[in-house]
Amino acid sequence: xxxxxxxxxxxxxxxxxxxxxxxxxxxxxxxxxxxxxxxxxxxxxxxxxxxxxxxxxxxxxxxxxxxxxxxxxxxxxxxxxxxxxxxxxxxxxxxxxxxxxxxxxxxxxxxxxxxxxxxxxxxxxxxxxxxxxxxxxxxxxxxxxxxxxxxxxxxxxxxxxxxxxxxxxxxxxxxxxxxxxxxxxxxxxxxxxxxxxxxxxxxxxxxxxxxxxxxxxxxxxxxxxxxxxxxxxxxxxxxxxxxxxxxxxxxxxxxxxxxxxxxxxxxxxxxxxxxxxxxxxxxxxxxxxxxxxxxxxxxxxxxxxxxxxxxxxxxxxxxxxxxxxxxxxxxxxxxxxxxxxxxxxxxxxxxxxxxxxxxxxxxxxxxxxxxxxxxxxxxxxxxxxxxxxxxxxxxxxxxxxxxxxxxxxxxxxxxxxxxxxxxxxxxxxxxxxxxxxxxxxxxxxxxxxxxxxxxxxxxxxxxxxxxxxxxxxxxxxxxxxxxxxxxxxxxxxxxxxxxxxxxxxxxxxxxxxxx
Amino acid sequence: xxxxxxxxxxxxxxxxxxxxxxxxxxxxxxxxxxxxxxxxxxxxxxxxxxxxxxxxxxxxxxxxxxxxxxxxxxxxxxxxxxxxxxxxxxxxxxxxxxxxxxxxxxxxxxxxxxxxxxxxxxxxxxxxxxxxxxxxxxxxxxxxxxxxxxxxxxxxxxxxxxxxxxxxxxxxxxxxxxxxxxxxxxxxxxxxxxxxxxxxxxxxxxxxxxxxxxxxxxxxxxxxxxxxxxxxxxxxxxxxxxxxxxxxxxxxxxxxxxxxxxxxxxxxxxxxxxxxxxxxxxxxxxxxxxxxxxxxxxxxxxxxxxxxxxxxxxxxxxxxxxxxxxxxxxxxxxxxxxxxxxxxxxxxxxxxxxxxxxxxxxxxxxxxxxxxxxxxxxxxxxxxxxxxxxxxxxxxxxxxxxxxxxxxxxxxxxxxxxxxxxxxxxxxxxxxxxxxxxxxxxxxxxx
Numbered sequence: 001x002x003x004x005x006x007x008x009x010x011x012x013x014x015x016x017x018x019x020x021x022x023x024x025x026x027x028x029x030x031x032x033x034x035x036x037x038x039x040x041x042x043x044x045x046x047x048x049x050x051x052x053x054x055x056x057x058x059x060x061x062x063x064x065x066x067x068x069x070x071x072x073x074x075x076x077x078x079x080x081x082x083x084x085x086x087x088x089x090x091x092x093x094x095x096x097x098x099x100x101x102x103x104x105x106x107x108x109x110x111x112x113x114x115x116x117x118x119x120x121x122x123x124x125x126x127x128x129x130x131x132x133x134x135x136x137x138x139x140x141x142x143x144x145x146x147x148x149x150x151x152x153x154x155x156x157x158x159x160x161x162x163x164x165x166x167x168x169x170x171x172x173x174x175x176x177x178x179x180x181x182x183x184x185x186x187x188x189x190x191x192x193x194x195x196x197x198x199x200x201x202x203x204x205x206x207x208x209x210x211x212x213x214x215x216x217x218x219x220x221x222x223x224x225x226x227x228x229x230x231x232x233x234x235x236x237x238x239x240x241x242x243x244x245x246x247x248x249x250x251x252x253x254x255x256x257x258x259x260x261x262x263x264x265x266x267x268x269x270x271x272x273x274x275x276x277x278x279x280x281x282x283x284x285x286x287x288x289x290x291x292x293x294x295x296x297x298x299x300x301x302x303x304x305x306x307x308x309x310x311x312x313x314x315x316x317x318x319x320x321x322x323x324x325x326x327x328x329x330x331x332x333x334x335x336x337x338x339x340x341x342x343x344x345x346x347x348x349x350x351x352x353x354x355x356x357x358x359x360x361x362x363x364x365x366x367x368x369x370x371x372x373x374x375x376x377x378x379x380x381x382x383x384x385x386x387x388x389x390x391x392x393x394x395x396x397x398x399x400x401x402x403x404x405x406x407x408x409x410x411x412x413x414x415x416x417x418x419x420x421x422x423x424x425x426x427x428x429x430x431x432x433x434x435x436x437x438x439x440x441x442x443x444x445x446x447x448x449x450x451x452x453x454x455x456x457x458x459x460x461x462x463x464x465x466x467x468x469x470x471x472x473x474x475x476x477x478x479x480x481x482x483x484x485x486x487x488x489x490x491x492x493x494x495x496x497x498x499x500x501x502x503x504x505x506x507x508x509x510x511x512x513x514x515x
Numbered sequence: 516x517x518x519x520x521x522x523x524x525x526x527x528x529x530x531x532x533x534x535x536x537x538x539x540x541x542x543x544x545x546x547x548x549x550x551x552x553x554x555x556x557x558x559x560x561x562x563x564x565x566x567x568x569x570x571x572x573x574x575x576x577x578x579x580x581x582x583x584x585x586x587x588x589x590x591x592x593x594x595x596x597x598x599x600x601x602x603x604x605x606x607x608x609x610x611x612x613x614x615x616x617x618x619x620x621x622x623x624x625x626x627x628x629x630x631x632x633x634x635x636x637x638x639x640x641x642x643x644x645x646x647x648x649x650x651x652x653x654x655x656x657x658x659x660x661x662x663x664x665x666x667x668x669x670x671x672x673x674x675x676x677x678x679x680x681x682x683x684x685x686x687x688x689x690x691x692x693x694x695x696x697x698x699x700x701x702x703x704x705x706x707x708x709x710x711x712x713x714x715x716x717x718x719x720x721x722x723x724x725x726x727x728x729x730x731x732x733x734x735x736x737x738x739x740x741x742x743x744x745x746x747x748x749x750x751x752x753x754x755x756x757x758x759x760x761x762x763x764x765x766x767x768x769x770x771x772x773x774x775x776x777x778x779x780x781x782x783x784x785x786x787x788x789x790x791x792x793x794x795x796x797x798x799x800x801x802x803x804x805x806x807x808x809x810x811x812x813x814x815x816x817x818x819x820x821x822x823x824x825x826x827x828x829x830x831x832x833x834x835x836x837x838x839x840x841x842x843x844x845x846x847x848x849x850x851x852x853x854x855x856x857x858x859x860x861x862x863x864x865x866x867x868x869x870x871x872x873x874x875x876x877x878x879x880x881x882x883x884x885x886x887x888x889x890x891x892x893x894x895x896x897x898x899x900x901x902x903x904x905x906x907x908x909x910x911x912x913x914x915x916x917x918x919x920x921x922x923x924x925x926x927x928x929x930x931x932x933x934x935x936x937x938x939x940x941x942x943x944x945x946x947x948x949x950x951x952x953x954x955x956x957x958x959x960x961x962x
Contacts, residue, residue, distance in 0.1 A: 042863030048947030067865035089625025119575025125787030134577030160651035195831035199840035301847030305789030350689035355787025373561030
């Protein structure tokens, strides 16, 4: 653990949460290798139900001779196995996770407590509104808050993650154009976009048109104007973009796209940078997806669950997925004593989820929003942007900053100099960061920056932790010059060394049975 | 207000000074003044943790009937199964809960190995060699299977059995407006699918059938396989993963792709999410597999290690040519399922399926003994069934709630005669006492 002070003097103590290296240096056998025939952990209720033979219940030709083989372990073995696996896993709770674009901020524990309330967890999703007024209130409150934050008219909470939100938004755009008798074919995406954007565009039935970024890292207005025509259904933008820069020409972009009858889609991956400062609706966007697992700190769970609500402007509200949770009172729609119910919008594109979305994730996000309120959300943006700019400032003499101007919540560095002069790549730097006890920054993204290192500190890391991260990155840059081979050999202190990805693909072993 | 920002005011001032700014506002100078929020967002100010918790507790208290939870007899892809303390404890480990997608394999062996074990378990349950690392839910898994099937067969016509969950069919239909697939819903007859003659109707590229289907009935999978062999269609089976404990393996009966809802393995009912989309397929479809896949490999020292693999299928590399747009999926639910399946083990899974089947059949026999209550269909079933009622199903659900039960799922709008039909299940958690009390209340509710 490098020690440093953010004030530049060596002060002991105070505030350094920092990070910690992982335990778990010994390989853990798979659960199947720990299996011992006949061992068991399961235990069911005593029910008093007669033990009728299965052949009396189901035709014999549907019954299998043997159950599928699973691991057979004791509860004690299971606990030891899984606990040892957790010692081989880095997490936000262990330390700083400056993974750009992914917004790995601290996840408040009170949100876990909410997501564990029996009154929320034990509710079956098919239960009618008379039995789910509390849940409907949660959803309606969240929708209202998300609309206030984004400046939009209404939202669907169904999409289970950002990419599902993107597809939902594109299908909304498609339905809107169709309702006007138009059948457009193209969607514009900047070359700095997340990969989910073009993939979602394809699934939405559109062709991708890529526009380049200009020398300032923003959408090239001239290039944009050359591709805008009556066949453009819309443009997908992330703002701040994936370089961590605000698209200053947003009003001009919005006017130009609207001019040709297109719609503006806001990829909310970076909304955390502008909470309470500027709203997508006020920038001119028509469709907005939010990543609740980024901006509103619902935990990422090792890669999900997320939640990707989509908020829209007034003219798209009739097309939202249904059924939607709605308030019934005050609307001439009083039904008995119920305050909330379901409604299907007039021109709904249909369902996007088996039920109502990732409900327990939605409840966590509402909790986070209520805790922070209008004042706290603004502070989240302010300190996230402050932390990123402080990092940029401190590292700009050590690493190349390709777009060297004030950034928003994240900063993109490049190690192309180190690669050219010392053969050290961004991935080598990332692996060396792992040896310092921090998680690595994002590497090789955005695609338009060679050897990119993207750092998103988030607002929940202290200045002392940032200083320690800076010290670690400075040390790695120095080592890249003095001993580049050491970086090629990194990481050395992690539970496993650099893994052979090529072998994994060439000699595919996707299950224990395939080895 | 609660805050999770560690900075003191003094520290913020020091940081601002070091980047030559005098206020936090100046951080946003790139944002044109004209579009900025004037004043505060139209949200209440922040409040303390205990205050927020009390608010959410009060909302949670408004679920159920008069604040009382209901004994659950509803299923339809969301089941009230035992979630033991050990699953809750292990799945709640913050190393799993608060980590990101395992892009840096060297510090993510915990998640990666748990997913590798999950993939192995799902492949074994479904009788196929390959399972991915999760999709959102049963509906999204079905959508992805349809997309895979269309790509593999080169034909966009999809025969979708009416026995697939009505909501899943709706999601498939929503997504088909983008992909342009030609969906044909194939009606049930007596509880199981009656496939059209492909000679007359034109051959499908994909055939999708449930096992058991939404109404609990056991479909003829070998028959569907023969249909696909005759037409070159890809066979997708939407299977109940609990049922695989006793029923013939869907892969073994000829499915090319098997999908399912994995909520049954350790995830709370939770008003419908987060759940778990299960996806398994034949080896030949590996390059079309949607979502993440974990593979075993070695590190520089030759030690066993795991990593996400065949990444060139995925959206961040392949972009508009990716097999799917899925990025964040349901990893935590997949890890939860792996833990729950390890807790169950071979015999526990079979015993779970048997207990569900016995409780459900016991309940079925009692219900169809009530005056005016008849089976919705005569097809064999395992752990769920539908009954026709002499009164609207919504009335029965409402009256049964007064007695403390969630009676089942009202089939209004979903199936022929659904206004007077109810879908019912009894899981391994339902006791004889509960079932007897349910039947007594039901007798009154339909009178």
